[in-house]
Every structure is written in C-alpha cells, then in structure tokens.
Amino acid sequence: MATAPYNYSYIFKYIIIGDMGVGKSCLLHQFTEKKFMADCPHTIGVEFGTRIIEVSGQKIKLQIWDTAGQERFRAVTRSYYRGAAGALMVYDITRRSTYNHLSSWLTDARNLTNPNTVIILIGNKADLEAQRDVTYEEAKQFAEENGLLFLEASAKTGENVEDAFLEAAKKIYQNIQDGSLDLNAAESGVQHKPSAPQGGRLTSEAQPQREGCGC
Amino acid sequence: MSFFRRKAKGKEAEKAVDPKAGRAGSAVLPNSPARNHHAILEAAGPSHVAISAISANMDSFARGRTAILKKQPSHMEAAHFGDLGCSSVNFQTQETRSRLSKTVEQVLRDSVALPYYLHFLVTRSAEHLARFWLEAESFRSTSWSRVRAHSLNSVKHSSLAETAGTLRISTSPDSPPALNVSPGLDEGEYEDTFSPSPQDANSHCGAGRRDSVNHEEGLRLSRRPSTSSTSSRTGTPVRGQPANALRELSDRLMKSIERDAVTIFTKYVSPDASRPIPITEQIRNDIVAKICGEDGQVDPNCFVIAQSVVFTIMEQQHFSEFLRSHYFCKYQIEVLTSGSVFLADILFCESALFYFSEYMEKEEAVNILQFWLAADNFQVQLAAKKGQYDGQEAQNDAMILYDKYFSLQATNPLGFGDSVRMEIESNICREGGPLPDCFTTPLRQAWTTMEKVYLPGFLSSDLYYKYLSDLINSVRADEFVVGNSTTSGQGAPMDNERSSATSEGSQAQGSKKVAVKILKNFDEAITVDIASLDPESLYQRPYAGRMTFGKVNELGQFIREAEPEPDVKKSKGSMFSQAMKKWVQGNTDEAQEEMAWKIAKMIVNDVMQQGQQENPLPTSSQLQKL
Numbered sequence: 001m002a003t004a005p006y007n008y009s010y011i012f013k014y015i016i017i018g019d020m021g022v023g024k025s026c027l028l029h030q031f032t033e034k035k036f037m038a039d040c041p042h043t044i045g046v047e048f049g050t051r052i053i054e055v056s057g058q059k060i061k062l063q064i065w066d067t068a069g070q071e072r073f074r075a076v077t078r079s080y081y082r083g084a085a086g087a088l089m090v091y092d093i094t095r096r097s098t099y100n101h102l103s104s105w106l107t108d109a110r111n112l113t114n115p116n117t118v119i120i121l122i123g124n125k126a127d128l129e130a131q132r133d134v135t136y137e138e139a140k141q142f143a144e145e146n147g148l149l150f151l152e153a154s155a156k157t158g159e160n161v162e163d164a165f166l167e168a169a170k171k172i173y174q175n176i177q178d179g180s181l182d183l184n185a186a187e188s189g190v191q192h193k194p195s196a197p198q199g200g201r202l203t204s205e206a207q208p209q210r211e212g213c214g215c
Numbered sequence: 216m217s218f219f220r221r222k223a224k225g226k227e228a229e230k231a232v233d234p235k236a237g238r239a240g241s242a243v244l245p246n247s248p249a250r251n252h253h254a255i256l257e258a259a260g261p262s263h264v265a266i267s268a269i270s271a272n273m274d275s276f277a278r279g280r281t282a283i284l285k286k287q288p289s290h291m292e293a294a295h296f297g298d299l300g301c302s303s304v305n306f307q308t309q310e311t312r313s314r315l316s317k318t319v320e321q322v323l324r325d326s327v328a329l330p331y332y333l334h335f336l337v338t339r340s341a342e343h344l345a346r347f348w349l350e351a352e353s354f355r356s357t358s359w360s361r362v363r364a365h366s367l368n369s370v371k372h373s374s375l376a377e378t379a380g381t382l383r384i385s386t387s388p389d390s391p392p393a394l395n396v397s398p399g400l401d402e403g404e405y406e407d408t409f410s411p412s413p414q415d416a417n418s419h420c421g422a423g424r425r426d427s428v429n430h431e432e433g434l435r436l437s438r439r440p441s442t443s444s445t446s447s448r449t450g451t452p453v454r455g456q457p458a459n460a461l462r463e464l465s466d467r468l469m470k471s472i473e474r475d476a477v478t479i480f481t482k483y484v485s486p487d488a489s490r491p492i493p494i495t496e497q498i499r500n501d502i503v504a505k506i507c508g509e510d511g512q513v514d515p516n517c518f519v520i521a522q523s524v525v526f527t528i529m530e531q532q533h534f535s536e537f538l539r540s541h542y543f544c545k546y547q548i549e550v551l552t553s554g555s556v557f558l559a560d561i562l563f564c565e566s567a568l569f570y571f572s573e574y575m576e577k578e579e580a581v582n583i584l585q586f587w588l589a590a591d592n593f594q595v596q597l598a599a600k601k602g603q604y605d606g607q608e609a610q611n612d613a614m615i616l617y618d619k620y621f622s623l624q625a626t627n628p629l630g631f632g633d634s635v636r637m638e639i640e641s642n643i644c645r646e647g648g649p650l651p652d653c654f655t656t657p658l659r660q661a662w663t664t665m666e667k668v669y670l671p672g673f674l675s676s677d678l679y680y681k682y683l684s685d686l687i688n689s690v691r692a693d694e695f696v697v698g699n700s701t702t703s704g705q706g707a708p709m710d711n712e713r714s715s716a717t718s719e720g721s722q723a724q725g726s727k728k729v730a731v732k733i734l735k736n737f738d739e740a741i742t743v744d745i746a747s748l749d750p751e752s753l754y755q756r757p758y759a760g761r762m763t764f765g766k767v768n769e770l771g772q773f774i775r776e777a778e779p780e781p782d783v784k785k786s787k788g789s790m791f792s793q794a795m796k797k798w799v800q801g802n803t804d805e806a807q808e809e810m811a812w813k814i815a816k817m818i819v820n821d822v823m824q825q826g827q828q829e830n831p832l833p834t835s836s837q838l839q840k841l
Binding site: 011013041042043044045046047048050063068072073075076077083111 | 535566569572573576585588589590591592593595596599600604608612615616618619
C-alpha cells in the first residue's frame, strides 16, 4: 500500500473553470475527499488537488487545478490554462446567468488551451430540481453544438461527480490510443507521464508517451 | 501519532546531516530563537534554511516594500547569482505573467529566445515581419541618438557664429518626439530654407512624393543642415576649420539616417520589395511622406505605425503557435539545461509547475506551494487594480487565506511564527483594506523555503529529467530538425557560441548553430537522464517501504548526493565518474538488473521513435561508455 501513491502510468492535468459559486471547489473536494463542504470559502487564485483513478486497466493520476471564478481573478487564472489535458466547465443549473456565461468561458478555454484538450460541460447542483433554471435538453444541445461532453452532477450528493472526471479521462486516454493525440508532436501541448512500477519490470504494453509542451 | 513521531525523527536527522555537508550558515538573529525553531520544524526545513529565509526577508525589508511583487523574485535571484541567468529569469517571469502582447515584446528583446522565434517564423514564411520590426526598432533608437548628437553639434556651431541663434537651437534636444504646434515660426527664415528642399527630395528619394510634414523639430533642424549643405556645395570655408568639421559631422549624421531609412523602406516597405510587409497603401504613403518630407528631414518615428501593424500580426497569427512549437521547446531545453535554473523559471511556467507540484506532493510539502500560488494570485490581482479596489472585498479575500494558513485554527497551517501572523493580522485589518503587499513576508519565506529546500531536489529528481526528456522528444519528433541536427553534427565542430541572428548575413550560420546546440543538449540530457536514475532509485526504494531507519539513512545520503549535482552537470567526464561510483556503491544485483532493464527500455523506445539509422549513434555511444 505504501507504493500506491507512486504507482500510476499517466498524469493528466485538468482545469476547472466557470462562474463563481457554481460549485467548482465543492466538485473537486467531493472527488478527491468523497465528502461535501457545506461552508466553502471562495477560491483565491488557484488551488489543485490530486487523485488516482483507473481507466482501461491503467492507473491515471489526475492533477486538478481549481480556478477562482470571480471576474477579478480571471486575468491571473488564465495563465494556468495552458497545458491542460482536460477542462471541466461548470455552471449552476439553478442560476441561468452562470449558463449564459458559458460562451465566454468556452472562448477562453479554446483560446488558452491546446486544440486536443477535452472539454466537458458540467451542470452542477442537480439535486436542486425544484429550483432548476436550465433544462437538461437545452444544455445538452449547447454541448453537442460545441463538441463538448456533458453531464449533470451534484457535488452535494456525489451524483455523477466521479463520472464527470472519469468521462473526460476516458476520452483523453482514447485519444492517446487512437493516435489522434500525437504526444510526440510539440503542438499537442498535453502532458503525460509514463512511470515504471517500483521494484518491478514494466509489464504494461501501453507505449510510453511523450510530452509536447507550451510555457 | 506514530506517523508524526517518525516525521520528527526524520527532521532531526536532516538537521544533523547539514553540518557535515558543510553548508555556510547565515547570521543568527537574536530575536525569538524559540519561535524560529518552532517555525523551522513545522515548515519542514532545517534551521539554517529558515534563518536564510529570515535573512532574505530582512533583505527584502531593507530594499523597501514594493507593490509589484512579481518583480521581487527576479531581483532576489539577481542579488543571489549576479547577472548569470538573469535574462532568462526575467523572460520567464515576464513571459508567463505578462499579457500576450508583452510576451511577444519580451521575445523580441530576449537574445536567447529570439533566434528560436526567427527560426519558427522562417518555417511559416513570416520571418520578414520580425526582421522588419527589429530593424525599424534599431533605426528608431539610433536615429534619435543621431538627432540629439546633431543638435548638440548645431549648438556648438551656433556658439561659434552668433549668440542669438543659440537660444533657438538649444531647445531642440528637449523637445518631445510628438508633434507640437509651432510657436511663432519666423516666416522669413522658413522661406530661406525652402529652396533646398526640392533638391533634397530629388536626390534622396527618387520617385518619392513630396508631401509636406509640418514637424516642428524637423523644421528647426532643417535650417542649419541646409545652410551646411549649401556651404559644402559652394566649397567656401565659412568660419574656419572647427566650424567646417562640425558641419561635416552633422551632415554625415543626417545623411546616414536617410540612408538607413531608405534601406529599410527598400527591403520591406516598398511594393517592389522582395518580401514586402503587409501594410496598407495609406500607411506606406505616410512612411514615404515622413522619409521624403518637404523639409528634407527623416522622421525617426516614420516606421512606428508599420511596426505596430506588424507586431499585431506576429502576436495574433504566429505567437500562440510558437508557444506550442518545438522551437519553443528547444528554447526551454536550453534554459533548463543551462545549469542555472531558478525557482522563478519553474513557478511561472505552467508545464514546469505541473512537474514541480507533483514533486512537492511527493515531498508532502504541497501546502507551501498552494499557499504561495494563492497568495501570489491575490497580490497580483490586487496590484493590477492600482489602488482602485474594494477594500472590504480585498479584506474578505485576505481573511480566507488567513483562516486557511495563519489562524490558530487553520485548516492548512504552515507553521509561520507569531510575529508573522500578527503582521498579517495588522496588514489585513488596515483601514481602507489590505494593500497588495500584505502577504509579502510569508510569501518571501515560502519562496525561500521552496528555493533552498525543494528546488535542488527537484532539479535532480526523476520528474525533472522526465520533463526534459519529454521536451527533447517533442523536438526530435520533427524530421526536419533531426535531419538538420544530424548533418550539422557530422559536418560542423561544436562550439558554445550563442548565435544572435539579427541580420540576414548570419541567418544560415545561426541555423547551423541552433542545430548544433540541439545535438549538444541531446547528448547532455541523455547522459544526465541515465545518471539520474541511480540516486532516484536509491531514494525511492526505502521511502516506499516506509522503514524509518532506512528512510532516514537513505534520505540523508540522497541529500548529500544531490548537492554536487550542479557541478556534475557541467562536466561530462566527471558525470560519468560520479555515475559509475554511485552505480557500484549503491546497487545490488537485483537493482542493477532493474536499472539495466529501464535503460534498455529507454534505448529501445528512442530507437523506435527515430526513423533514421544515424540517430542511434549517440545512444550507442552512451551504452558503450557505460
């Protein structure tokens, strides 16, 4: 068990973006700690958390960068977008304004991340059905029109939280396997870390992947 | 509780090891030694490191507080290491923190990054844009220098002639470059200088149009040079030898400005140029008017508008691709293998930060990094508002950080001393809200802790060399570069000279040198990568087992081994010697087998990724030496 934290084949970098108060930090906390923080102070700048998941038999470590949603922090948090393999774009289903601002967040994500970045749209607070302000179908259509994955989740109940992170990871891993994500090309801008298990030989048949990068 | 005890033991052992390493200690501060000790232990740093942090903090106070925190790291680095690597530090800091437009500007002014950018633009058939910008910028600065020199000479000449003229001319050096309304221009004198203008226009600008530019400074300057020209043509000595010498010098200065302007115009601006820059006819006409003005003088700012157009094109169409290109990776490799990598290079670069944060997590010190990131972001966004911010809102933000890291009930306590906490409390509760520098003291301490305690380990860690390998593989993936590298490697001798290809004459040579550097970096990185596997394996095996005794001993050894690493990096021979020593001393048969397996795996992957037979040669060479 002591070797568990270091026994993984890839590291994927995620960013979580979206308006303030939509639940970005609560989603991260629910995913990494498996519990809900009721009184969550707003994020100052940027924070990150990590967790190891398994996709297609591969252990993958997710390094998730949670950004502040306040407009005043937007300029400084933009610098952490580059080099992200996945982006979680979050809105609050009970506040239409957070949904209306998605176009702006998507523009930022497209401009500041790499073309191969997998973007998943998350409608948070799905447990507050009585206060719903954005329908599932409407958001689903927005996601399809923009080529995004889409899920509704609840950081409070934990519903679909793990699935949200897993879906993006599966998509990224699939891109690696398909070769559409050319990791040896500098243009990919996606970072992965193949690592040998400690004390043993490499048994994985997956090819070690290389990183293109941007600064 | 038992876990806590083990940690404490580890720290004590760490402290014991440091005197043996022979590190120079900082001056001991008389204030609150007990508190310092407490902060030291909880900050996971040896005592001398915390003292260094406090000393650095005092230095910071001595230098005075500044609202622009992001420049402090560069100053600190410069203070520590002199000029070595300072430019790359500045580049890293500014490049990642500044806006995109400033980023392009920083590249254009960075002699290390510029060759890579030019090389990238060559592949996109846009190199002439950068070259025009650079030459126009050089023209502008040198022209203003020559204009000032000319004005000074005019003053000297006038003092030899008549006192009345001195007053009028002496104001020239002080006049701003922007156009001014001319106060009471003497109509008679203007007419006197009118007649030479058509001749100047014809002789210098051929088919150029003679649109008149009402430029005050130009008009002022035009009187004396015109008189000087007339005098030269007639061949009549006017005031004696000194006057003639001064006039000749002034005339030469002004003529050289014209010649330079015409050269740049012919190369880049003219419709007949081989590589004209994409500007509108209106801008081109404006440039012509400023070069071939009726007053016969060239405006040093004649290319400014065209420069801004070209700059915008470079920024919007090419720069983001450059950041994702292997040329930028090559630049990063050069910086990261220069032997002088600083914490600023890591923290302000997202891809390096990706690996560093992973390393900090392994070292169980991620809270320090988290605090630095959050507090730095807070101070940067507050400073950006330049005093125009909501004090209550800023105070709320600051209280969130305080409650998390400084409060006696903090969720992520970092172990700052009481004095720091009280300073933070008074800074936050200041009337009118906290200032942008309210966390400067703990930020400085966190920075110094990361720099002294964790950066050396990171730079010799497996993660760092993995990062370098990824960069190198990104570069080697490009067939053109690999082919070029092979050719240069075989045909050209290696040298450490840095190319600064700012002129077309050295373009081909610059390309060769870049390729040579790639090959050199390739060799260095491969060597270092192989050598680094040894200490990393030593370090990780006992740590993974969580055996206190083994962990303590091996950790101490690892730290000692990490210390001479920078020296080893600079010398291949001694590096191999060090690697062999570690190899023999540190490994059992099983470990050797594992190591050989890893190396073989690496070599096989490298060979498979290279589609050409020439490339395995360096790797084979490495294998033979080992």
